[in-house]
Amino acid sequence: xxxxxxxxxxxxxxxxxxxxxGEVCDTPEAARDAAQRLFDSGExxxxxxxQIHAGGRGKGTFKSGFQGGVKLCKTATDVFEKAxxxxxxxxxxxxxxxxxxxxxxxxVAAAPEIKKELYLAVLLDRGAxxxxxxxxxxxxxxxxxxAAKTPEKxxxxxVDPAVGFQAWQxxxxxxxxxxxxxxxxxxxxxxxxxxxxWWNCDASLVEINPLCVIEGKDxxxxxxxxxAKMGLDDNALYRHPDIQAMRDLGEEAPLEIEASKHAxxxxxxxxxxxxLVNGAGLAMATMDIIKHxxxxxxxxxxxxGGATREQVTAAFRIILDDPNVRGILVNIFGxxxxxxxxxxxxxxxxxETHLKLPLVVRLEGNNVAAGxxxxxxxxxxxxSGDSMADAARKVVRAVAA
Amino acid sequence: xxxxxTPQTKVLIQGITGSFGxxxxxxxxxxxxxxxAGVTPGKGGQSFTYNGxxxxxxxxxxxxxxxxxxxxxxxxxxxxxxxxxxxxxADAGLELVVAITEGIPVVDMIRVKRAMRGLKTRLIGPxxxxxxxxxxxxxxxxxxxxxxxxxxxxxxxxxxxxSRSGTLTYEAVWQLTCRGVGQSTCVGIGGDPVNGTSxxxxxxxxxxxxxxxxxxxxxxxxxxxxxxxxxWIKVHGTKPVAGFIAGATAPAxxxxxHAGAIISGGKGTASAKIEAFQAAGxxxxxxxxxxxxxxxxxx
Numbered sequence: 001x002x003x004x005x006x007x008x009x010x011x012x013x014x015x016x017x018x019x020x021x022g023e024v025c026d027t028p029e030a031a032r033d034a035a036q037r038l039f040d041s042g043e044x045x046x047x048x049x050x051q052i053h054a055g056g057r058g059k060g061t062f063k064s065g066f067q068g069g070v071k072l073c074k075t076a077t078d079v080f081e082k083a084x085x086x087x088x089x090x091x092x093x094x095x096x097x098x099x100x101x102x103x104x105x106x107x108v109a110a111a112p113e114i115k116k117e118l119y120l121a122v123l124l125d126r127g128a129x130x131x132x133x134x135x136x137x138x139x140x141x142x143x144x145x146x147a148a149k150t151p152e153k154x155x156x157x158x159v160d161p162a163v164g165f166q167a168w169q170x171x172x173x174x175x176x177x178x179x180x181x182x183x184x185x186x187x188x189x190x191x192x193x194x195x196x197x198w199w200n201c202d203a204s205l206v207e208i209n210p211l212c213v214i215e216g217k218d219x220x221x222x223x224x225x226x227x228a229k230m231g232l233d234d235n236a237l238y239r240h241p242d243i244q245a246m247r248d249l250g251e252e253a254p255l256e257i258e259a260s261k262h263a264x265x266x267x268x269x270x271x272x273x274x275x276l277v278n279g280a281g282l283a284m285a286t287m288d289i290i291k292h293x294x295x296x297x298x299x300x301x302x303x304x305g306g307a308t309r310e311q312v313t314a315a316f317r318i319i320l321d322d323p324n325v326r327g328i329l330v331n332i333f334g335x336x337x338x339x340x341x342x343x344x345x346x347x348x349x350x351x352e353t354h355l356k357l358p359l360v361v362r363l364e365g366n367n368v369a370a371g372x373x374x375x376x377x378x379x380x381x382x383x384s385g386d387s388m389a390d391a392a393r394k395v396v397r398a399v400a401a
Numbered sequence: 402x403x404x405x406x407t408p409q410t411k412v413l414i415q416g417i418t419g420s421f422g423x424x425x426x427x428x429x430x431x432x433x434x435x436x437x438a439g440v441t442p443g444k445g446g447q448s449f450t451y452n453g454x455x456x457x458x459x460x461x462x463x464x465x466x467x468x469x470x471x472x473x474x475x476x477x478x479x480x481x482x483x484x485x486x487x488x489x490x491a492d493a494g495l496e497l498v499v500a501i502t503e504g505i506p507v508v509d510m511i512r513v514k515r516a517m518r519g520l521k522t523r524l525i526g527p528x529x530x531x532x533x534x535x536x537x538x539x540x541x542x543x544x545x546x547x548x549x550x551x552x553x554x555x556x557x558x559x560x561x562x563x564s565r566s567g568t569l570t571y572e573a574v575w576q577l578t579c580r581g582v583g584q585s586t587c588v589g590i591g592g593d594p595v596n597g598t599s600x601x602x603x604x605x606x607x608x609x610x611x612x613x614x615x616x617x618x619x620x621x622x623x624x625x626x627x628x629x630x631x632x633w634i635k636v637h638g639t640k641p642v643a644g645f646i647a648g649a650t651a652p653a654x655x656x657x658x659h660a661g662a663i664i665s666g667g668k669g670t671a672s673a674k675i676e677a678f679q680a681a682g683x684x685x686x687x688x689x690x691x692x693x694x695x696x697x698x699x700x
Contacts, residue, residue, distance in 0.1 A: 162515050
């Protein structure tokens with residue numbers, strides 16, 4: 001699960017990380033008032049930031065033609081006007097795809113003068129099986145590019161889960177970032193806070209880009225997390241009801257929400273051949289084999305190891321809700337599952353949804369003969385595939401016809 | 402010899418009275434596996450009875466190990482308590498703990514992996530189909546089945562199979578069996594980002610197992626475990642290896658069912674893994690239908 005920038009900043013702040021003061025707003029009036037409060041407290045510049053689950057907001061374009069999903073403003077009137085152009089409008093960025101995302105909320109925050117931009121992230125190092133802190137002097141840019149072009153500018157520190165993040169590690173990273181003098185102790189506090197946010201919230205990623213050195217109120221340099229991005233480990237959400245409440249269904253594809261209600265794992269893609277498969281690996285491989293024979297998969301769909309009749313029917317409904325779909329490939333390796341139960345589920349689903357599209361079914365495994373018989377005797381037009389390759393070839397041909 | 406388990410391996414099942422654990426305890430007993438104990442806290446002293454078998458249930462793993470001599474366990478307990486169950490198995494001195502449970506938080510697995518460092522216990526999984534060493538009986542019965550794989554698709558023989566995915570393992574095994582080719586041991590290492598045993602660990606075991614003559618290695622997008630295994634095979638490989646990588650058509654940044662199947666930061670793509678396979682002389686199956694064929698052509 002992903003959360004918005006303003007929510008990530010709330011979690012970071014709870015762990016002692018310094019973030020610019022700000023408020024989340026859903027009307028231009030609220031944005032204006034929030035900005036006024038910031039100006040009244042002495043801020044010179046305020047930033048209005050579209051809250052969507054995608055990066056590249058600053059360089060994005062609204063479908064209305066308005067440029068930029070992040071705007072700097074010097075007056076509350078300006079904030080009101082910019083907010084009016086953003087709220088209720090669809091923002092397209094390099095990460096949203098052509099459909100873009102509807103902006104429902106804005107973060108109105110102080111925009112301190114930035115002296116230096118840095119990069120900081122905590123994520124899982126899969127090879128080591130440990131959390132890793134990644135930091136770079138190259139902030140505010142795409143870290144993947146930094147990693148490719150100037151990997152020496154990235155410092156990495158693995159954390160031993162037996163003892164947790166250590167003060168010396170914080171000093172080592174701070175030194176690597178050139179944060180010395182009074183910034184070193186500030187950096188140590190911030191690094192610990194960011195690491196603990198990752199660990200305590202069961203995050204998959206906490207990314208601060210940019211992490212900024214600014215001139216503090218007292219004229220001394222200060223560190224502040226100007227942007228924040230956070231992903232959570234879905235498997236651990238059960239122990240964080242407060243974070244679960246941050247889920248924004250408006251950011252998720254409606255068909256994926258519907259699928260999750262039936263414990264189905266569905267991801268919509270751009271092709272026209274839908275697939276329904278048991279097992280994640282086999283589901284991926286089924287998409288691949290469709291592509292191999294010249295077709296384009298319309299989705300990833302894993303019905304799991306113990307799919308019921310109801311789940312199969314729900315899966316068909318979800319597949320057919322995608323208007324691009326021109327054909328369906330069902331690929332079931334019923335190891336323990338009874339193929340005949342699956343076959344009965346398919347027949348029921350086809351009848352219930354009045355399916356008109358070509359349907360190719362490849363059944364293999366436990367009680368497969370009875371399953372094939374059920375399909376054959378149903379009187380429905382179901383094309384049978386003998387192997388994955390045979391089934392994929394047949395569905396690609398049927399859709400092309 | 403096979404690897405990890407033999408038909409003589411004594412197996413205990415953590416979570417034997419849950420519906421999932423009970424169902425697969427029954428299937429393992431049918432397969433002829435030596436299921437010698439079950440563990441369910443609070444039900445110690447009772448028995449798990451099925452089809453003429455009576456398997457004693459214990460409150461703790463260490464009691465079960467002491468009284469039955471079990472050396473391997475299958476973990477079927479729910480995700481919130483799975484890390485605890487794995488560590489209990491390690492503490493009891495088991496040689497092998499196979500964690501079937503799907504949905505264990507990553508942070509829990511980071512802790513488990515750290516806590517098991519230096520211990521003799523090997524963890525397979527989590528979120529895996531388990532381990533099968535096929536037997537000599539009809540439909541490969543008489544073998545050791547730990548986990549949730551369908552036993553009957555196997556056949557005793559000389560091909561080792563290792564995969565992150567359950568159903569793709571079955572697919573490969575079935576392709577072999579249908580061609581009359583048997584397997585030494587089939588291992589599902591699981592689809593999570595932090596697991597106990599890697600592709601490379603299993604590949605090394607297969608390479609030194611005299612009963613294994615060829616290997617099918619199935620990978621998928623995410624992480625770099627397949628690349629590491631390929632790198633080692635390039636230098637040390639002594640037996641033919643064929644493989645398949647799932648997820649060539651998966652979009653970046655999306656988790657494809659398995660918690661670990663995700664391309665992030667441009668890393669973990671299918672094309673990078675396929676290139677690594679090719680560079681190491683591993684036969685790459687063009688489609689998942691050709692896994693067995695690709696290996697057999699190399700042998």
